[in-house]
Amino acid sequence: MSRTFLKMNGLGNDFVVVQTLTQNFEPTPEEIRAIAKRGDGGIGCDQVIAIDPPKAEGASAYVRFWNSDGEETGACGNGTRCVAWLLMQSAGKTEVAFDTVAGRLSGVAAGEKLVTVDMGPPRLEWSQIPLAEAMDTARVELQVGPIDAPWVHTPVCVSMGNPHVVFFVDAPVSDEFATKTGSLVEHHPLFPEGVNVGFAHVESRDHIRLKVWERGAGLTAACGTGACAAQVAAVRRGLTDRKAKVEFESGALTIEWRESDGHVIMTGPVSMDFAGKLPEAVAA
Ligand SMILES: N[C@H](CCC[C@H](N)C(=O)O)C(=O)O
Helix, strand or coil: CCCCCEEECCCCCCEEEEECCCCCCCHHHHHHHHHHCCCCCCCCCCEEEEEECCCCCCCCCCEHHHEECEEECCCCCCHHCCCCHHHHHHHHHCCEEEEECCEEEEEEEEEEEEEEECCCCCEEEEECCCCCCCCCCCCCCCCCCCCCCCCCCCCEEEECEEEEEEEEECCCCCHHHHHHHHHHHHHHCCCCCCCCCEEEEEEEEEEEEEEEECCCEEEEECCHHHHHHHHHHHHHHHHCCEEEEECCCCEEEEEEECCCCEEEEEEECCCCEEEEECHHHHCC
């Protein structure tokens, strides 16, 4: 049975979205890698997303995310905006709720191909990131080898349903630095499930410049959950107000760590690139 897909992106962080109306999409890690591969017969993307039929009352779908390395992840902010937009478009609605591994998310239309998503509350406990039990010191100096790091502070760890570590740096970092450092930290023993690595430069109390090395996907053009994590970390450090623009080289998201309920609200664009059919080999 052939499956169609939609190629979408949020600020250049790109996705192959498979919408299954009946039979759930149950790809193997190899099939995900084959889809995500750029060139050589692959479609090419940072994450693969499955929109499956809902499993619970009140949800329009059950959504899963896989990184290009084939591993499933609990959250994907830019992908969540794209899914919310798709579901609202197909239902002719301006709001939607759907379930993910990390819980129920809700989205509302915020303008032409602009979506606001409630990403839920950040998880800040050691065990929720998760961090390795063995290292229970409050201040963990990540010894990541001889790196001419322009960063200032001990990193801050935040989960948005997926693990993030945020380094505050005193100048925006290069792709080369983010790649060298991010790939070292991604599999550091402090993070038993791996980690997404953000490098945040605080420009002002409502503006952060961010670059993210993503777990299982590498350097991406933008990272929605990374933007949420960076803003939560900056508020915790007293560096930004509750609402800020989090800017990537490809564009910006508005992130608010809402005072009233502690939820993180993300607003940003979605783009539809093209539609296609999955190669037979992975269309099972
Ligand atoms: N690009 C996604 C993040 C994917 C996170 C993934 N790399 C993980 O393993 O958690 C975003 O917009 O939030």
